[in-house]
Amino acid sequence: MNGGVLSLAAALLSAVCYATAAVAQERTAAAGRKPTGGLWTLALALQAAGAGLHAVALRYGSLTVVQALGALTLVLALPLHAALGRRRVRPREWRGAALTVLGLVTLLLCTAPPGTERALDGTELVLLAAITAAAALALTRLPWGADRSVLRALRFATAAGAAFGIASCLTQGLAVHLAAQGLGAAVDDPMLLVAAGCTGVLAIAGMVWSQEAYRGGLGVALAAVTLANPLVAGCVGVLLLGEGFRGGSVGLAVALAGALAAGRGVVVLSRPTPSGGRARRVPGARPASPAVAD
Template identity: 45%
Template sequence: MNAVTGTVVAVLLSLVSAAGYALAAVAQSRLASASTGGRGALRRLLGRPQWWWAVGLNAAGALAHVAALHYGPLTLVQPLGALTLVAALPIGAYGAHRRVSRTEWRGAAWTLVGLVGLVAVTGPTAPDEALNLREALIVTGATLLLIGLLASRSRSRAGATTGLGHATASGVASGVGSALTQTLTAALARDLPGGPSGWWQTALLAVLIAAFAVGGLLLSQAAYRGGLAAPLAVVNLSNPAAAAVIGVALLGETFRAGAWGWVVAAAASLVAARGVVLLTTGLGTESPEAVTGTESGAVPSPRLDAVVPSDVTEALAVPEPVR
């Protein structure tokens, strides 16, 4: 396969990956909006077919992403993954019978620019390097402490802050899982040290990767209770940020373009933060006319009413709009 054909295939697979992740995020958001929480919430979630559809879509998106990296460079494939946010906004709005507000579109644009700028300067400079077992365990312990801190702070707050806290934890878990996956791949390619006992190191890394993958998925599910756009943006930002921290701190990597890379990364982070703020506040900026089927003078319906069963809607009916 020549370079042009490989690039085309990589782009197509990247678009498939972004669509899979976007559909999965929308499905998770709908499940979160209909969830009552409390004890047994996880058991009820695992018993819903929609949850397993979301899991399958996430898996399909991951496989398409890995396949795209096989045919195209990281500098091309990784920025295209940011299209997940662009695809998720209209899909989620369509399912909720509303239009995407201008503020949300601006927030998505700012976030995409920041994310692409961040990814452009944080690509690995030495992809054959990997964490050793001791470093992998240290990273695992530190990540678990950070996730626990973010989760505990999220439980003590309400609204969008809760969603963003869980979203940050989800992105960090996924980023660490990616770093461990790179370690496992490199280790298998050159055989793990330790002779006959090397198999248990491989098995341990596989277990850690699976745990972070499942944890990231469950944390994102919790994050979407605070909405879709802002948590999804934070997940997509904290993922490469966590991987970049590991690369710089432990693998001897550095930002591309040297010192200017640090400047670009800082500026991109500020731009992306501006986008997240707009996405967080943009959900309340739609006019009544922006909501499909809302008549003049009528009380707008909740955005996610299409995914809540009618009996639940009737039981929760109040004379004021649901916030």
């Protein structure tokens, strides 16, 4: 199996794992349970499997393409979530997901890889992780939207997506160093070990923040995570790794249009569901208690 096929297969399997983990997390949050127990353990296991497959995909494929394939997580999670809730995916959810995925894929595929492979050194990787962690922590502490579930979900989801995206960048950077020098890379640059630790911290933080985001519902939270993750990684590619845009100014314009479409998709998914569109009650189920208005 050549590297391209292996990367594609790993990226697709990773999306399946991440989608299933997201649904498990959302159901844990919707039930008002603490992040413990069977569903949470399942989500952790699936996240770990997804991260491992994602690392394989990054090792043998382009960061931009692998991140674009990760957008399939949203497409896979929506029908799974609807099936478990014994309902159909609403047309609005499909529209929002389609806009988010198509816009994101358009944006990322307009990004051209650098002419020569370059990896950030250990110090640069650690600094990148520290800046991301500080920004994400600030975002989760903002009072803006604290009393509205959708806005709060967007804040935590954006922080989670940024953490996951930078963790991917660190994973790819570490993989390049290991492929070139083996374990001796850590001897030449001890900061790579610190960067490896930062990768784990960011991945765990992303898991915790995404769990908080899912309290506002699956669609908007997962769309925001799915969008923020590759956007942050793509910014690293453009600003630090020498990536550009295919087709010059035309490619840049198409990329911006893709970003706007993806953002529109998140807005569509964030709209409250009208009362007439609620799912049918399951026979024998107890009626839910009235929701408290924000």
